[in-house]
Amino acid sequence: MAEMVKKATRESFGETVTALAAEYPEIVVLDADLAAATKTGIFKKAYPERFFDCGIAECNMVGVAAGLATCGKIPFAASFAMFSAGRAFEQVRNSVGYPKLNVKIVGSHAGISVGEDGATHQCCEDIALMRTIPGMVILNPCDHYEMQAAVRAAVEHKGPCYIRLGRLAVESINNNDDYKFELGKGITLREGTDITVVATGLMVQEAVKAADALKEEGISVEVINIHTIKPLDEELVIASAKKTGRVITVEEHNIIGGLGEAVSTALSEHCPTPVTRIGVNDVYGHSGPAVDLLKEFGLSAEHIAEVIREKLAK
Incomplete structure (x- = not known):
């Protein structure tokens, strides 16, 4: 490793x-x-x-x-x-x-x-x-x-x-021996059956932390790392959505026009699935320590886990 x-x-x-x-x-x-x-x-x-x-x-x-x-x-x-x-x-x-x-x-x-x-x-x-x-x-x-x-x-x-x-x-979370990068292909970091979390960039680490914490509560979260947003790995996203029936996207970007919209478009056309987008909710940021800002804008493992619990409770 x-x-x-x-x-x-x-x-x-x-x-x-x-x-x-x-x-x-x-x-x-x-x-x-x-x-x-x-x-x-x-x-x-x-x-x-x-x-x-x-x-x-x-x-x-x-x-x-x-x-x-x-x-x-x-x-x-x-x-x-x-x-x-x-x-x-x-x-x-x-x-x-x-x-x-x-x-x-x-x-x-x-x-x-x-x-x-x-x-x-x-x-x-x-x-x-x-x-x-x-x-x-x-x-x-x-x-x-x-x-x-x-x-x-x-x-x-x-x-x-x-x-x-x-x-x-x-x-780093991709320091495992079987890590393989392929342009346009996502990576399944955690296998799960209850809900799918599709994350990109900085939010991948937070998604993994959330999944690992929820595992102790008996919640099975599938985590997909999308390093290539365009072209999107639609095949992987659709297969996971069919398995879990629920999808959450997480990105350090406006929820308009980014990963969430790319995933939502793919699913609406090929596998209609409820999608919840976690990201910057169409607002401007402001000055402050990076870690504190990420928590304030809901870009943290704790918030991802909270949203997952809410969705599964419904």
Whole structure:
């Protein structure tokens, strides 16, 4: 079994893209004056000639990345999710998505767990925005090992990708020997029969904690880790819904446009099932310690367990 690691997925991203650069000389990294925060500074130190700081000009950065892709490079264009997915949306849509260029858009510091940076930087809309772009692959890894695998998968995939990074350090749960990452395929972390919890990113750890706590109460919870939100592993979600008959989705994102809507759409079309969405309930965040904010917004194992009890009681 691999070593238990506790670190932010943004750090895992910086280390991994740097490690892969020796294997893939086509990899280049662009940043928007946030290399220390996004951890692309690790790449900059190792490969200064392949690193481009575009300044606080995210729209231009995406355009430069698109140009590099037409020359055979594999560009990773990184900034805070609020800027790389939000501010530069039009460039991502028209300069990357429309011509299907091999650009990897990286959104760091996503979600409520950005903490003290407050509402302006707590991007809870990035997944929704990226889902609307035809052909865009969306990756939201939950821990160190999954981020390592996801970055490699993004490099090997020919076409646009969006990779979501977190600021908060998280414990690894995919350090088991049988861990296997496959683009577009979810992972069943806990088998269960009473209810299904489909989680992504930072919320995967919380879902597992909730399931383990409820097991002691005799409640059997199936936990599915969706690291690839688009394309969604509809087959896995539908099979689990047929087994349990109840589904809860958990995401550090607005309940509008994210994982919850993707799962609800798949089930409504193929296996009508009651779905409860846990996430940011269409409100802005605010400044505060990350862990406290997650609890306040109901993004905790305790709240997930409470919702499960309520649903099963009905």
